[in-house]
Amino acid sequence: MNGAELLCEVLLANGIDTCFANPGTSEMHFVAALDRNPRMRCVLGLSEGVVTGAADGYARMADRPAATLLHLGPGLANGLANLHNARRARTPMVNVVGDHPAYHLPLDAPLTSDIDSLARPMSNWVGRLTSADELAAIASEACRQAMSIPGISTLILPADAAWNEAPAQAVVRAEPAAPPAIDEAALAEAVAALEAGGRTAILLGGTALRADALNLAGAIAAATGARLLAETSNARIERGAGRVAVDRVPYPVDLALRALGDIDTLILVGSKAPVAFFAYPGKPGRLTREDCRIIPVAEKGQDLRAALGQLAERVGATLSRVAGRSQAFEAEEQPADGPLTAEAIATIVSRLMPEGAIICDEALTSASNFFSQSHRSPPHDFLSITGGAIGIGIPLAAGAAFASPGRKVIGMQADGSGMYTVQGLWTQARERLDVVTIVFANRAYRILEGELKNVGVAAAGPNARRMLELDDPHLDWVHLAKGMGVEGVRVDTAASFRTAFEASLRQPGPFLIEAVI
């Protein structure tokens, strides 16, 4: 068994049976090993942003890591933006990045680069093999780290570590490190604050936004009057009718300051103290009042359900009384008709989407309205862009769908960010993934047009317009989709959008709706 074959065994022993890939020559022995191992499911992405974004979506839904296979430094570099998002989401992932053998590196062949330096900023753990002898130990550690943190492991695989014979050995599943225990002092402080009443909020993030954890949070809210909030960007929220609804900290600084301004005590469960996404002249970076007391109870990676369970128990909250459960839409609430706007799309999708849907939201400026309406939609998962690196939506939807057969994935996709990884539509087509992508075609980086106004440019001149508008020519998403084997339709009225969306729900995807708004 060579190193590449042993690496397959290590991955499989750790429950990693899906490999999103775009290999090159230096990874060819690993490709051959994957080929001899039909238990591994290999999914090709036509650029590495698709590969890493899909691995993120997969793991968010499967709750276990996928592997990726990336070609040297440039292949890794292409995937870094979505690794950045995945790292912020605390998604477990094991990246396998090929490299030249150590003896070939000093020759500085054209594809040589400093892979370790490229990997570190977007990885929680980076390891480099130096021979096939140590492969099992280091690859196992890569898996263990990905599952323990959870986070991004990047394993650099020199070609000779793949092609050389590895020592025979038993391969066993790595035991992830136990998550750090919940800090007793913080817990006690939080309980005291909750029991004191007053203007106290719990800011939830990570797995505290799964349905069972939210129930506990809702029980605490019912017992103590505390407000519940979610972070602005979240890996996955289980929400919809019957589940505890939680508003997010708004993205715009001024709105966030207003939303958080009356909170005297903020309890963090799986979240960080909220900060502004960007710095602006004269505006604060921290979004809570300066005198707001912050009580960090638990971080992402800890057992957040247990933390909430302990809080609930100590404040006397029980699941028999849970605040904030969403009501379902009533039958007579019909979707809007009229001109096609982002609001109309939000209304229609939130009312018509099926139970178990998975929303992948990269609609940015276009879909804030959707979140507030879809509290009342059938129970669903909501996945969003977590690190602000645009170009996650289409791959995220692909990966989520691959992990979730039988569930409808709905991509809420801005056009500007969608173009970053438009290649992911091909992966959706090839894998017959049940995804409907709704492109909010406003034909501009609209969010930036607002930001330009914020810096004092009342009327953009030619240079700014040329950098912020996606017209001249406008993108034709129906053709783009068709070019990658995905059927699509363009609509520009609410009624035609509704018809198209209903049709997309009746038949398995992929499908794309270009919604001109």
Place this chain on the structure above:
Amino acid sequence: MNGAELLCEVLLANGIDTCFANPGTSEMHFVAALDRNPRMRCVLGLSEGVVTGAADGYARMADRPAATLLHLGPGLANGLANLHNARRARTPMVNVVGDHPAYHLPLDAPLTSDIDSLARPMSNWVGRLTSADELAAIASEACRQAMSIPGISTLILPADAAWNEAPAQAVVRAEPAAPPAIDEAALAEAVAALEAGGRTAILLGGTALRADALNLAGAIAAATGARLLAETSNARIERGAGRVAVDRVPYPVDLALRALGDIDTLILVGSKAPVAFFAYPGKPGRLTREDCRIIPVAEKGQDLRAALGQLAERVGATLSRVAGRSQAFEAEEQPADGPLTAEAIATIVSRLMPEGAIICDEALTSASNFFSQSHRSPPHDFLSITGGAIGIGIPLAAGAAFASPGRKVIGMQADGSGMYTVQGLWTQARERLDVVTIVFANRAYRILEGELKNVGVAAAGPNARRMLELDDPHLDWVHLAKGMGVEGVRVDTAASFRTAFEASLRQPGPFLIEAVI
């Protein structure tokens, strides 16, 4: 004048008036400054691989740097693969990468990342501003470094250095460092070797492949019998009928070993001693014989024309006798007809392309035949992928065309690599660039299928096929192009290819021909 406006002035003072861009919120003050400065020409790319690839193509043709504008770490990351190629091409470029102000970084807002670490592997120089006060000095140094090396300067621009008032100051053009003088001892050694006769070759790279330098090399060859060779991958070769033809070191290791095996002395002018692109079990990394004497006369960045001039003078070579000038095709040599193959395309393009054409070659397995035929084409420039990071072709063509009004750019584009930065077609459309893109649609990563055989997999199984074939579904390039505003046509016979190519030459582009081979 704020820092952003001053940065524009510094760039313009250094002759940098073109900015390939994809900005974000943290760069909005720079966008506003560009907007107030109509002398700057801003070109939007819909992903950063397009931005950096286009800046590379621009500088290869303009012989001066463009700027790029990139959004934080992830925006830079998306552009790194083509920066890798540009660095290998020794292309001058000044990247401006936005960042949060220093006071905002400790808050670890979602888009925070270690930009410096990401930038270093693919940059020759990295600088970070800490205030608007020092902006002129550091930005000027960024320009100076880009032009001196020549190479990639990456300037990290925190938002507050852009928005704060900069001290009033005169902005002057930076003086690039003089290139290192040609080493007298190496020159003397090379002259002695050339005069001794024997099996001596000159390996040319960089600007030694421009027409005037090639003339000198041809004169040396005529006077001494030395062979001329070019590196495998080159930023730009001036070639075609009437110019000195130079064969490249072959890409496959076995062919390269054979091509170089009879060389006793190899003189390097703008080149490095040839090494294998990848390591293979049991094959050497250095491609020359172990006993081959290597004489490094000059490196890229030195005055290679002067080095060749000195060599010529000392061996008594004159431009009245130049070896290896290509003959033009004779009128009766008609392009091939019959089934559409890569060879047929090579034959047709090499015979029909107009004088002054710029070939951007990322056809990989499909176009090796083209290079040998097009020695006899009308004089043209030939730009190739220099760092092995695929996804350069479409943006490179866009940038080259932007720099070269009135010249036809012909992209020879493999389908797999073309998909990496397919978004560049939109930039071609928006800027009305005169590019015809020929997609060699073999519907596979054919080069890797060969490599898989090399590692002993006679017949690929499902996993390998799923990673190496671009079928199921196949890509429809005509639809893809149309989706981005580029007209296109699909052809599958030599005759229909010829008709389409001739039509594309009669009218300014952009245009795309999907050549199904």
